[in-house]
Amino acid sequence: MVERIVTAGRAVLLERxxxxxxxxxxxxxAGISPGSLYQYFPDKEAVLDEVVRRYADDLEERVTRAFVDTAAERDATVAVRRVVxxxxxxLAEHPALLRAVAQRLPRAGDDRRAAFARRVDALLTSTLLARHGGELRxxxxxxxxxxxxxxxxxxVGYVLEEPPIAQEVFAEEVTALVLGYLGRALAGEEAG
Structure with a gap:
């Protein structure tokens, strides 16, 4: 029954x-009475929290997988572009869910979004150390x-704001930004 309610909650969130x-x-x-729903969830906030939690779990898994899948790529341009x-x-698969995550899970030092970002930080830190160890300034x-x-x-801004920028162009620009910063962070590169 919980699955049915959560699935219905997700559908309603996407629609409304x-x-x-x-x-x-x-x-x-969900095809049930409100009273039946209340046996499993005390209010709409609890339903919404569970929908958002599951979406965030899926999003974290996908992003982590994409990052790990590109970690062995030697060409930094290709790797960054793939991750972006x-x-x-x-993120673009369900903008309404992304918006709910952004609203319900604001980034704070001890919340789940911050914890996920720290895990990605650790993955990237390991990659940077393996590839550029002593070169970083x-x-x-x-x-x-x-x-x-x-x-x-x-x-997140690109998905929620929907600027008139093609996704390929967005990926190219973000890749250039990342590589520019990374080049500057390497010891052999002087700040311009």
Whole structure:
């Protein structure tokens, strides 16, 4: 029954948005009475929280997989571009869910979004150390933090704001930005 309610909650959220989600709408979509819904979820916030939690879990898995899949790629341009495209694809699949995550899980130092970002930071830090160990002018963790937050912010903004920029162009521009910063962070490159 919980699966049915969560699936219905997700459908209602996608159709009506966060503000349009009510327990009556969710119950109707699940084909149950509101009273039955309340046996499993105390209110609409609990349904919404579970929908958002599951979406965030799926998103984290997809982004992590994309990052890990490109970690062995020797061509930095190809690797960065693949990660950016995978991130945008994952985020753009359900913008209403992304908006709900952004609203319900604001980034704070101890929340799940921050914890996920720290895991991606650690993956990128390891990659940077393996590829550029002693070449970095700044600690690898600093470089990773800057890159992860920049790419995430740009990708979320791109999906939610829908600027008139083709996805391929967006990926090229973000890749150039990342590689420019990374080039600057390497010891042999002088700041311009």
């Amino acid at each position: 948005g966060t503000d349009g989600l009510t327990t009556n709408h969710v119950a109707a979509a 495209l995978a991130l945008v694809d994952a 700044h600690p690898a963790g600093t470089v990773a933090w800057m890159l992860v937050r920049t790419v995430e912010s740009l990708a």
